[in-house]
Each structure stands twice: as C-alpha cells, then as structure tokens.
Amino acid sequence: MRKLWxxxxxxxxxxxxxxxxxxxxxxxxxxxENIYEYPPHLLPVxxxxxxxxxxxxxxxxxxxxxxxxxxxxxxxxxxxxxxxxAGFALTLPFVGRRSVIVLLLSCTxxxxxxxxxxxYLITAHLGLLDSYLGLALPLLSTIVCIFIFKxxxxxxxxxxIDAARIDGLGEMRILLRVMLPLSxxxxxxxxxxxxxxxxxxxxxxxxxxRSQDMQTLPLGLARFLSYMEDTTGALYxxxxxxxxxxxxxxxxxxxxxxxxxxxxxxxx
Amino acid sequence: xxxxRILLSRFxxxxxxxxxxxxxxxxxxxxxxxxxxxxxxxxxxxKPVAGATVILSVHDFVTQVEKARTRTDxxxxxxFDDNPSHLIxxxxxxxxxxxPRVTIRLWFRGQDRVVTEPLRLAPNA
Numbered sequence: 524m525r526k527l528w529x530x531x532x533x534x535x536x537x538x539x540x541x542x543x544x545x546x547x548x549x550x551x552x553x554x555x556e557n558i559y560e561y562p563p564h565l566l567p568v569x570x571x572x573x574x575x576x577x578x579x580x581x582x583x584x585x586x587x588x589x590x591x592x593x594x595x596x597x598x599x600x601x602x603x604x605x606x607x608x609a610g611f612a613l614t615l616p617f618v619g620r621r622s623v624i625v626l627l628l629s630c631t632x633x634x635x636x637x638x639x640x641x642x643y644l645i646t647a648h649l650g651l652l653d654s655y656l657g658l659a660l661p662l663l664s665t666i667v668c669i670f671i672f673k674x675x676x677x678x679x680x681x682x683x684i685d686a687a688r689i690d691g692l693g694e695m696r697i698l699l700r701v702m703l704p705l706s707x708x709x710x711x712x713x714x715x716x717x718x719x720x721x722x723x724x725x726x727x728x729x730x731x732x733r734s735q736d737m738q739t740l741p742l743g744l745a746r747f748l749s750y751m752e753d754t755t756g757a758l759y760x761x762x763x764x765x766x767x768x769x770x771x772x773x774x775x776x777x778x779x780x781x782x783x784x785x786x787x788x789x790x791x
Numbered sequence: 792x793x794x795x796r797i798l799l800s801r802f803x804x805x806x807x808x809x810x811x812x813x814x815x816x817x818x819x820x821x822x823x824x825x826x827x828x829x830x831x832x833x834x835x836x837x838k839p840v841a842g843a844t845v846i847l848s849v850h851d852f853v854t855q856v857e858k859a860r861t862r863t864d865x866x867x868x869x870x871f872d873d874n875p876s877h878l879i880x881x882x883x884x885x886x887x888x889x890x891p892r893v894t895i896r897l898w899f900r901g902q903d904r905v906v907t908e909p910l911r912l913a914p915n916a
Contacts, residue, residue: 573878573896580877580900581851750853775801 548766552759574760578747581757584764586736587743591722592768594658594739598721601663602713609664610672610709611698631666636726643730653733662721668713671783675709676702711776712783719769740765820899828871830906832863832883832890835913839867843885843912849876850894867909874901883910 551558553570578584613624635642642661651657679702687697703710725741732738738746747761773780797803832843840863847859858876863869863883877897883890890910897904 571896576877576896576898577851771805775805 548759548762551755552763553756555756558755558759574756575764577757578761578764582743582747582761583735584743584761587738587740590655590658590737591739593655594728595718595721597655597659598662599714599717601659602665602668602717603710605664606668606672606713607698607703607706607710609669611676611694611702613669613673614676615694627666627669635661639726639730642727646731652731653737655737657731658728658737658739659721661727662717662724665717665720668716671712671716672706672709675706675783679705708779708781708783710783711779715773715776715780718772722765722769820902823903824899824901825903826872826874826901827903828874828879828881828895828906829868829904830881831866831868831909832885833867833909833911834888835911837911839863840883840885840912841865841867843867843869843883845869845871845910846882846884847871847874848880848882848892850878850880855880876900877902881906881910883912885912887915888912889915 547558550556550567552574553572554567555571555574556564556568613620646652646657646660649657649660651660683701684697687701692700723741724739725745728737728739728742729745732742744761744765748758828847830845832840832845834840843863845861845863846857847861848855849858858879859871859873861869861871869883877900879895879897880892881895882892890912893906893908893910895904895906
C-alpha cells in the first residue's frame, strides 16, 4: 500500500510537469500577459476570452479551419481504406512477403523531408497542387498505421478466417465482415494518428498551396505569428484553437487508441 | 438496439452537442448583430453634453481606422447604427475638449451594445 502511494505521488508530479506547458499556454491565451513577464503570475490575471474573438475575425480563421477539417477527413478516410487493405495483404501468404515487410519497415527510416521533392513532382504531374486531395496525398497511407492493422489482423484466430473462406467469403468480404469488426482499436488508432498527423502537418501544405484560400491552420498560425508578433494573448489563443480539435479526437478515442497500439504486443 | 448504441456513444454525442452549440450561437449572433451602439457623453462635472462629436474607430492589432462619427442629442446620448467590427474605439470631442479613447471589445462583429460607462470630456492637454 505504502509503495503504491509513492508510485501515485510520482505519477502526479510527472503529470504536473508534463501538463505545465499546456497550463501556461491556456493561461496566456485567456489573459493579455506578456509570456516573458517577470515575476510570472501563476494564476491568470483578469482572464477574458476576447483573444479568441480577435483570432476568429482578424485572420480568415473559419477558412483555415474548414480546409484543415476537409484535408484531415480525406486523410483519415484514405488511411482507413488503404491501410486496412495493405495490413490485410501482409497477413496473407505470398511470394516476397518478407521482403515487402522489410522494405516497408526500412522506408520508415527515410524522413519525409528527403522525399519531398519527388512527392511534389508527382503531385504536380497529377495536377493536384493547391487542392484538398493534393494536401492529403502523402498522408493517405502511412506505414506505421499499416503495421497497426497488420498486428491487429494477426491477432484474429486463423480458424475464424478459414471458416469464413469455407463459407464462401472472398478476401475483400473477409476483410470487411470479419477482420474490421474485430479490429475497432486498430481503426480508432488509425483515425487518431492520421487525424493528428494531418491536422499538424506544416511543411507539405506550405509547399503545395499557392493561394491563401487553400491554407490550413498550421500555415495560418505561421502567418499570424509573422505579422502579429506582439500579440501574445491572441497568438496563444490561436494555438489553443489549433490544438483543441486534435485533443478532442484523441480524448474521444483514447481507450480504443491505447488498445490499438498494444494489440499484438501480448500475442503468443 | 444497434442504433441506440450508436446514438448513445460519445462519437455521436460529442459532435452532436458541438453542432447544436454552434447552431444556437449562430442564431444568437444573427439576432443580435445589427451594429447598434449606444452611449452617452458627459463633461467634467458629470452633466450630459449635447452636440458633442463621437468618433467610432475600428481597431485591430496594427491599424486603427475611423469608420463613422455622430453627434450627441440634447440628452447627451449618441447612437451608431452600422458598427462593422468586434474591436472598436470611441472618442468624444467638443471644441477644445476630448475624452480618452475607450476600447470596446464585442463577442462578435456588429454586436448590439449599450455602453454603460459615459465618455467623459476633459480639456485637451
């Protein structure tokens, strides 16, 4: 019991340390304090929400928000469809399967910045520059999420799949009717990860958008920072508004997300 | 049974509550965004000032642009009908006297508002 108490105390302290920057962010967003003010106030002084109103009106925030939502939805849909099919394919026996897995795993070592020029050229050849589909294109399928699906599908008993085959189901229907209903944690993990990656993506939208109308929230944040550098409260209010949807999606799918990440870890 | 489970899940309830809240807020904004702004001007002794000029400037972080001006009536009251912004400044002037600029923050563009604190004229420095 005594041991447990110390463990909880340590976890509380670590949580406070990890949440302190978020608290400071929120505190600055609801006040107009300068973030470098010394001595700093621990509690918000004269809190108000007008910084959020300023952000909403002084930049085209609704447009950025709409763009980010559309791009994230495309990325999430693409991830679910493509990653589920790829993950399922990797659970099936075929010649060169091991090589494909090794190739995919080795590709995770290549940073996106190294492939950004070919990715740009391909997107340009497809005529997708400055479009929603073009913005979502590199995130339509991610290797990490493919392996999350693969781990989840590997945990499904072989006998169940064999029974489905005997009943006459084709591979696609096995995926849709047997595998996916048993893999809701993997689906939730895919949704959360692809949403957050797409939502926070900065470099790719910066490169392929031409018009301000197609910019997403992270680009809006950079633009806001560049011409309103003295407005600390409004800047941090913007950051909170950018962070909030990602946090909301994560909190809604939190338990399934954790299960999805650990599926397969205890297999065998 | 399946529909009931879907309707009671947080994946339905949270977006539905957000959508409802957004809809209600938009209806409220639509009903209260006529750009009406009312207030009054008083002198240093606290008496209403008739015929004073009140200037409405739209203010943001980098610029401040005069958008409209009006004059107070016999009771010292003024009214703007077309405030376009959510962040404005008001200043009253009368001859050699002027009030300090008062910043008014609104919850949305053109929110109808009665400024309770009167603009107090003082001799120009």
